[in-house]
Amino acid sequence: MARIVMKFGGTSVADLDRIRHVAARVKREVDAGNEVAVVVSAMAGTTNRLVAWCTQLSALYDAREYDAVVATGEQVTAGLMAIALQTLGVNARSWQGWQVPLATDDAHGRARIEAIDGAELMRRLQSGQVPVVAGFQGIGPDRRVTTLGRGGSDTSAVALAAALGAERCDIYTDVDGVYTTDPRIVARARKLAKIAYEEMLELASVGAKVLQTRSVELAMKERVRVQVLSSFDDGTSLGGDLPGTLVVDEDEIVEKEIVSGIAYSRDEAKVTVRGVPDRPGVAAAIFGPLSAAAINVDMIVQNVSADGTTDLTFTLGRADLPRAEKTLGEHRAEIGFLSLLTDREVAKISVVGVGMRSHSGVASTMFRTLATKGINIQVISTSEIKVSVLIDAEYTELAVRALHTAYGLDA
């Protein structure tokens, strides 16, 4: 017997038939003797419709009212799922965020979970009842409904798993696990049986959108074992191999790959600030105003100085580029640069793996592989378990395929 949190995303509960299908899946876990809590998203399409209504009434809508409106999507699914479970003879009841309660801060629209009182849910679990919790929502300090931001139901599920001391948090989605890279680009991509929290975080942050980044951070902090799996195939996690990908502590992964996955992101832009005086404080003069404008800068490279001036290159989200140009233009006098060069046609390619910590040569394999294919590297950045390069966006698929082969990841 185990205690499990099962989370179902919007496509998994898109209509009454899918809700019935999910209810049958939950029943299997209950019948196997497990204590099960369920977390649900809104039915696919619902959240978009509710958001559109708010936006159409006012581009500058009150985020507190937005939350009150948008949170109803998950409440509907939770009630319907409870009815579907009861119909199968499973003792179930729905819980809205304020009923649990799942307490958050007051950052409406992107609230952070502060505490979950799991006592009542625990009593229900132990009495054989299945709590069906509306994901994505909580209650703020002023007793108003809050939401956790897009993908927030993942975070609800992980936080609930931590509060309930669950053995596992199963995230059912429309993909059946985490792959060594995007299978749409590399047909021979392999599903990973296990991946470390840190790897999942790096992959999520470079565009592999299987789990909300915050949910992985929380899982790592609370040591919640997260399993990503599909609600669309009929495999079951009962007995035998787990069908999805388990996101776990690095220590649980015995056979560590040096590289676990290749990720890419095309949502990048590159900015080069030319001819800035090479003196202390110039980086602060550039990045201070960007930070004040809430623009996240990713990779940064400073060229070797010549004739007392230097060039500074950095990357940022492509959507932020217009605001970044405007901000730097407004601070041109203080920074004292010659010109700005921008490039939207760039992609970031990353190789990720906790095995890098104990293996050298990962970066040089990457550089050599790209060179062989004639791909020019524009910027490089590294972390303990990741090497990222910025390249011309045209070469994205070529680079991903070449690296997938070079690191021995092909199935």
Added chain:
Amino acid sequence: MARIVMKFGGTSVADLDRIRHVAARVKREVDAGNEVAVVVSAMAGTTNRLVAWCTQLSALYDAREYDAVVATGEQVTAGLMAIALQTLGVNARSWQGWQVPLATDDAHGRARIEAIDGAELMRRLQSGQVPVVAGFQGIGPDRRVTTLGRGGSDTSAVALAAALGAERCDIYTDVDGVYTTDPRIVARARKLAKIAYEEMLELASVGAKVLQTRSVELAMKERVRVQVLSSFDDGTSLGGDLPGTLVVDEDEIVEKEIVSGIAYSRDEAKVTVRGVPDRPGVAAAIFGPLSAAAINVDMIVQNVSADGTTDLTFTLGRADLPRAEKTLGEHRAEIGFLSLLTDREVAKISVVGVGMRSHSGVASTMFRTLATKGINIQVISTSEIKVSVLIDAEYTELAVRALHTAYGLDA
């Protein structure tokens, strides 16, 4: 300056344009210096869709989950209305039933309001904020969401008006007031400027579905002045005549009409129990089992006895007829009747007016008028302010028109 509760039904908030229109109407009352609280229904069609989902998952759905699902409709409207009001520069915020709180009993799906804590809303009103309250819903003793039954938002509004000591509760709907009879039948029907609570109750109970019956009972008990008016015309209640119908205490109506209105109901059925022994206890033997089966009996007539047996005739809601036949059949031995006659093709016609209390001849005018038109009266029942007759359904329109003229109600 007055304190007003404004309630808007589903057709009045059916889409974003209508919500904007309603917001402008609320703003007019605010700009006139009034303290305004708003109660909203779900956008037209929403409740039906949510109910259908519950029903499709299970004909025997859990009423507590049904309530959690269905109550979201009003929550969406409340949030959107708050945004629409803010867009017009009106300080507004939404309130869900549990936030007010609006406490009910635990009869999920048809809960009764037990208490409203108006203290916080009162503070908001006095600070110039417009509370937008989700109608139709409350919170039960077990802290779960409850709903008040179809039309329950009327009752929410009246209860809120009582809790806030409001001067008036304006019910905006798709009709512009209460008429002397159904204008679809009598083109010369007149809108009533005022009607007494008791009259409104009698009219509501015989099929004039302008207000939920319970909301009128509550208004009468709490002495809340209710105004029924249309959200679709552009008249305003500011200055000059009130455009709708005011439902008030009888004492406020100076020029009392003897008859205020003619109502009809076609949702009736008649049952005659033939040849029952004429002895004490036989009525109890018939109506006891019907009451136990939760079947409401309306009019009752017992014939004069002949040869030791008698006939008993009664009316009930047409939808209950099959269950009534079954119930009486099961108790045939105890009752000892000869046969059952049923008739679905009957209609109940009622003349209503508080003036009847001090005027005689109202009933005889009714009987004479119907006789002149050749309409046979099958059953008669009277109350202090109402005379009802059961007739062949074919004569419904003829009877209503003749009575409307006979009592001098034609415009």
